[in-house]
Amino acid sequence: MAKTEIFGSPAGAVADEEKNQAVFSSTPESGSESGWTQTWTPDEEKALVRKVDRIVMPILMLVFFALQLDRANAGNALTDQFLANVGITQNQFNLGTQLLNAGIVVLEIPSNLVLYRVGPQAWIGTQIFLWGLVATFQAFQKGLGGYLSTRLLLGLCEAGFIPGSLFTISQWYRPHELSRRYAFFFLGNGVATAAGGLIAYGVLHMRGVAGLAGWQWLFILEGIFTILTGVVFITLFPGLPNNPVSFAGVRFFTEREQLILQQRRALDDPNSLDSAAAVGHRRMSLHDIIGALANPKIWLHVLLTTVGLAPSTALWSYAPTIVASFGYNRLNANAMTSVGQWVSVTLVVIGGFVADRWGRRGYFVLMAVTIEFIFTLAYKCLPDDTGRATKYAMLTLASATCSWWHAVHGSWITINSKTPAERSIRMALFIMAANCAGIVGGQLFRSDDLPYYHRGWTIAVAFMAFSVAVVLVLIGLYALANARIKKQAGINEGSATVDKDGNPVASPSVKLYNF
Structure with missing residues (x-):
């Protein structure tokens, strides 16, 4: 009998690789529902997955690295007289941050609809060049109008890259492989956030070169880097498993590898071959969109993302200036801020591996959000006259666990x-929520709350407490939904037939939610 599935992932497969190997056979074996013949060995599949890891993931990580540099470098520019040079106030700077995120939110779903229609090579490649040009020429902005229009345009051009990339990754890997790959993808974002301070520390010293300010050189150099990553993407990225050829015609995978890439996904979803072939060749229907939006649990995920990430958005923008307010040199503050961000990068990778092996992603999120709440509360509770070393240490811990x-x-x-189709819409909503967090977080630290931001930190603590509550509600809803599914399928917990994880054995058509 087959194992109970957790929405496309065999219940035992999420724990370790040995369980995954048990699914395969070195001799031909017919798939009971998919109608195809399985002919590959576990070693052959492992080698192919490693090949995908070496080709698909590094390119997407590189582009995400460039995107985060372009998105976050304005926060580093604050330490180099950016506000005075451009002619704006701190609150106007916050408004620009909100406009950038609003631009992303507005086009997030339309961008994913286009990607679903034309495929990632053409659409994502176009996006990279567009936002790279905006990021470069923002070095010459002047006045409030120029600043706000540049921020909005940058957001509009970046919209869709992150959810589109997450959706693309989900087409290359099986469900129990996703957490660590998503973690590696977000590693591009984390490394950029951590390295951004160090890069800024060096580039901002270029003030005066060719008559330009240091922040202008920061925008120019990082914008040109983005354009170069666009060249790499167009030349090398293989698109999707159903036709893994780059936009420039480069092919990395043999026909047999292409077959294995498609058919191994059918182990989790017998319809995945037809669905994968549809991506990049037809429009998403209104029924697909309505179906994805109708599930109330996705809106709780949206709420969790918005509220839970708002404090981290505020920290990304203001951590350098907060550290400088402790009495440290303003340029050194950029480098000092990166310490917590490097710790965060490490935690993201560890979290991805732990979640894949544990299999309980909801419980992992609950643990991580609770830890973030604890450190946010601890910083909020520090007296105003606390020594700067203690403040810096606690701020570092708070920023390290903030996302x-x-x-x-x-x-x-x-x-x-x-x-x-549902996955594409969900990823768009997920990243829309993250950018809504940017809109909310952009107003947490305001000029009338200087220098300690008491009000901002109080709101951050309240947001994280609420986030813990939302995760608990989600876990409860998924548990109730699974109980209903088991009851309808005639599965009871007292059944004598269970797998090694204690899950009742059912037919392959019975699928449970993962939490």
């Missing part, structure tokens, strides 16, 4: 999607 659960949360949403 390390985000990648696993994305894989949790993906695994509980039933079709590629």
Whole structure:
């Protein structure tokens, strides 16, 4: 008898690789529902997955690295007289941050609809060049109008890249492989956030070169880097498994490898071959969109993302200036801020591996969000006259844990999607929520709350407490939904037939939610 599935992932497969190997056979074996013949060995599949890891993931990580540099470098520019040079105030700077995120939110779903129609090579490649040009020429902005229009345009051009990439990754890997791959993808974002301060520390010293300010050189150099990553993407990225050829015609995978890539997904979803072939060749229907939006649990995921990431958005923008307010040199503050961000990068990777092996992504998110709440509260409770070293240490811990659960949360949403179309819409909503967090977080630290931001930190603590509550509600709803599914399928917990994880054995058509 087959194992109970957790929305596309065999219940035993999420724990370790040995369980995954047990699914395969070195001799031909017919798939009971998919109608195809399985002919590959576990070693052959492992080698192919490693090949995908070496080709698909590094390119997407590189582009995400460039995107985060372009998105976050304005925060580093604050330490180099950016406000005075451009002619704006701190609150106007916050408004620009909100406009950038609003631009992303507005076009997130339309962008994913286009990607579903034309495929990732053409659409994502176009996006990279567009936002790279905006990021470069923002070095010459002047006045409030120029600043706000540049921020909005940058957001509009970046819209759709992150959910489109997450959706693309989900087409290359099986569900129990996703958490660690999402973690590696977000590693591009984390490394950029951590390295951004160090890069800024060096580039901002270029003030005066060719008559330009240091922040202008920061925008120019990082914008040109983005354009170069666009060249790499167009030349090398293989698109989707149904036709893994780059836009420039480069092919990395043999016909047999292409067959294995498609058919191994059918182990989790017998309809995945037809669904994968549809991506990049037809429009998403209104029924697909309505179906994805009708599930109330996705809106709780949206709420969790918005509220839970708002404090981290505020920290990304203001951590350098907060550290400088402790009495440290303003340029050194950029480098000092990166310490917590490097710790965060490490936690993101560890979290991805732990979530895949544990298999309980909801419980992992609950643990991580709770830890973030604890450190946020601890910083809020520090007296104003606390020594700067203690303040810096606690701020570092708060920033290190402020979003390390985000990648696993994305894989949790993906695994509980039933079709590629639903997965695409869910990923768009997921990243829309993250940018809504940017809109909210952009106003947490305001000029009238200087220098300690008491009000901002109080709101951050309240947001994290609420986030813990939302995760608990989600876990409860998924548990109730699974109980209903088991009851309808005639499965009871006292059944004598269970797998090694204690899950009742059922037919392959019975699928449970992962939490």
